Amino acid sequence: MAASIFAAVPHSPPVAVFKLTADFREDSDSRKVNLGVGAYRTDEGQPWVLPVVKKVEQMIANDNSLNHEYLPILGLPEFRANASRIALGDDSPAIKEKRVGSVQCLGGTGALRIGADFLRRWYNGNNNTATPVYVSTPTWENHNSVFMDAGFKDIRTYHYWDAAKRGLDLQGLLNDMEQAPEFSIFILHACAHNPTGTDPTPEQWKQIAAVMKRRSLFPFFDSAYQGFASGSLDKDAWAVRYFVSEGFELFCAQSFSKNFGLYNERVGNLTVVGKDADNVQRVLSQMEKIVRTTWSNPPSQGARIVATTLASPQLFDEWKGNVKTMADRVLLMRSELRSRLEALGTPGTWNHITEQIGMFSFTGLNPKQVEYMVKEKHIYLMASGRINMCGLTTKNLDYVAKSIHEAVTKIQ
Numbered sequence: 001m002a003a004s005i006f007a008a009v010p011h012s013p014p015v016a017v018f019k020l021t022a023d024f025r026e027d028s029d030s031r032k033v034n035l036g037v038g039a040y041r042t043d044e045g046q047p048w049v050l051p052v053v054k055k056v057e058q059m060i061a062n063d064n065s066l067n068h069e070y071l072p073i074l075g076l077p078e079f080r081a082n083a084s085r086i087a088l089g090d091d092s093p094a095i096k097e098k099r100v101g102s103v104q105c106l107g108g109t110g111a112l113r114i115g116a117d118f119l120r121r122w123y124n125g126n127n128n129t130a131t132p133v134y135v136s137t138p139t140w141e142n143h144n145s146v147f148m149d150a151g152f153k154d155i156r157t158y159h160y161w162d163a164a165k166r167g168l169d170l171q172g173l174l175n176d177m178e179q180a181p182e183f184s185i186f187i188l189h190a191c192a193h194n195p196t197g198t199d200p201t202p203e204q205w206k207q208i209a210a211v212m213k214r215r216s217l218f219p220f221f222d223s224a225y226q227g228f229a230s231g232s233l234d235k236d237a238w239a240v241r242y243f244v245s246e247g248f249e250l251f252c253a254q255s256f257s258k259n260f261g262l263y264n265e266r267v268g269n270l271t272v273v274g275k276d277a278d279n280v281q282r283v284l285s286q287m288e289k290i291v292r293t294t295w296s297n298p299p300s301q302g303a304r305i306v307a308t309t310l311a312s313p314q315l316f317d318e319w320k321g322n323v324k325t326m327a328d329r330v331l332l333m334r335s336e337l338r339s340r341l342e343a344l345g346t347p348g349t350w351n352h353i354t355e356q357i358g359m360f361s362f363t364g365l366n367p368k369q370v371e372y373m374v375k376e377k378h379i380y381l382m383a384s385g386r387i388n389m390c391g392l393t394t395k396n397l398d399y400v401a402k403s404i405h406e407a408v409t410k411i412q
Contacts, residue, residue: 017038020381021034021036023374029378031378032378032379033400034380034391035379035392036388036391038359039388040258043393051322052318053322070297071303073292074103074104074284075298075303076307078307079306079307080103080269081102082310083269083306083310084269086310087223087269088241088271094244097277099275099279100272102271102272103284104268105253108223108268111254111268112143116152117150117294118283118290119218119251121286121290123218124218130153131184132154134157134176136157136158137161138161138195139187139189158172158180159176160173160196163364166349166362167198177212183218185218185220186217186218187220188219188222189221189224191225191238192225195384196360196362197359198356199357202239202242209242209243213248219250220250223254224254225358228259231324244273249275253268256268256302260309262302262306266302267306329390330359333393336397337350337400344401352364360388361387363386363387365407365408366385367385370407373404377406379399379403
């Protein structure tokens with residue numbers, strides 16, 4: 001037999017966060033803790049199916065009018081409309097003026113990819129492979145890959161994290177925007193910045209918007225944690241809504257994995273805000289072509305769950321309560337971890353643990369300290385020092401805090 005036609009294919013390194021989870025599963029140590037996985041966990045360390053989701057799934061199962069026919073290419077209309085509504089607000093002038101459109105996508109990643117594919121083809125002209133795309137330093141690693149695979153050749157970084165003060169480097173961010181070529185694309189985290197958990201304040205967002213408007217830069221928001229970050233849908237959507245009120249045309253990729261707990265249903269939406277209805281319709285017509293050759297039609301189950309919940313005032317209120325339950329547990333774990341580290345006299349300042357927001361915290365641990373945590377303490381976290389606050393429980397908090405204290409004092 002001749003050699004395989006795939007013989008020259010190199011073995012790609014595993015995706016870090018999934019490799020971390022696999023290593024955790026194989027670890028037999030009873031003390032082990034997984035602070036890497038990007039999903040909500042209860043205080044028992046278990047996945048949580050939201051009560052409202054269980055209720056709506058039962059409603060869908062009992063609805064004999066539903067079938068498994070193809071959805072429209074752009075997705076379930078009531079899902080798309082309601083998803084954009086919670087991003088932009090009930091009283092959004094853009095929605096009233098019919099200059100908002102949307103595409104149901106396969107999770108937030110799918111929304112980013114459809115948006116990236118469209119921008120590469122049609123943003124500010126056509127064939128825009130040389131348009132600079134800016135991502136924050138650091139950012140969710142998939143941002144780089146999605147835009148690179150969509151065909152963009154010039155992926156750049158903008159300042160975001162100030163390691164010394166463990167907070168936002170606003171001046172560095174604004175300077176990078178001032179220096180960016182006009183019409184550059186900027187990927188912005190709507191709330192609960194991943195991985196740092198550090199968001200601009202409303203006043204800082206206003207400064208960012210002012211520079212972006214003056215420099216004709218395009219905002220592409222990634223909104224993966226609306227409601228999950230602060231417990232308030234409106235607060236977590238503040239930046240997106242402010243940019244819309246300032247007259248920006250923009251994209252907003254939405255994920256319902258975290259705030260509905262629908263991780264494996266891949267429920268995402270891409271909201272498009274344009275200057276007028278005609279522009280939006282032309283954009284959607286091109287996105288329809290991209291979707292047709294990508295997944296052709298989206299799945300219905302997750303979208304129906306979200307649409308049914310958002311469209312019913314009673315279910316919507318119940319869902320907001322469920323989301324607040326998750327957000328409050330994260331806030332409690334932040335407070336408890338910080339208080340324990342400070343009580344231990346752990347070197348450094350730990351106020352950033354409670355000042356950050358959302359699922360993740362950028363601890364400030366360096367790679368050697370992380371290695372110590374993994375190998376000696378069986379506590380699994382990303383090499384960047386990012387931890388998932390949901391991995392903390394009332395049972396493991398003391399052990400994790402003492403282990404961080406050891407890592408910081410022993411390993412420089």
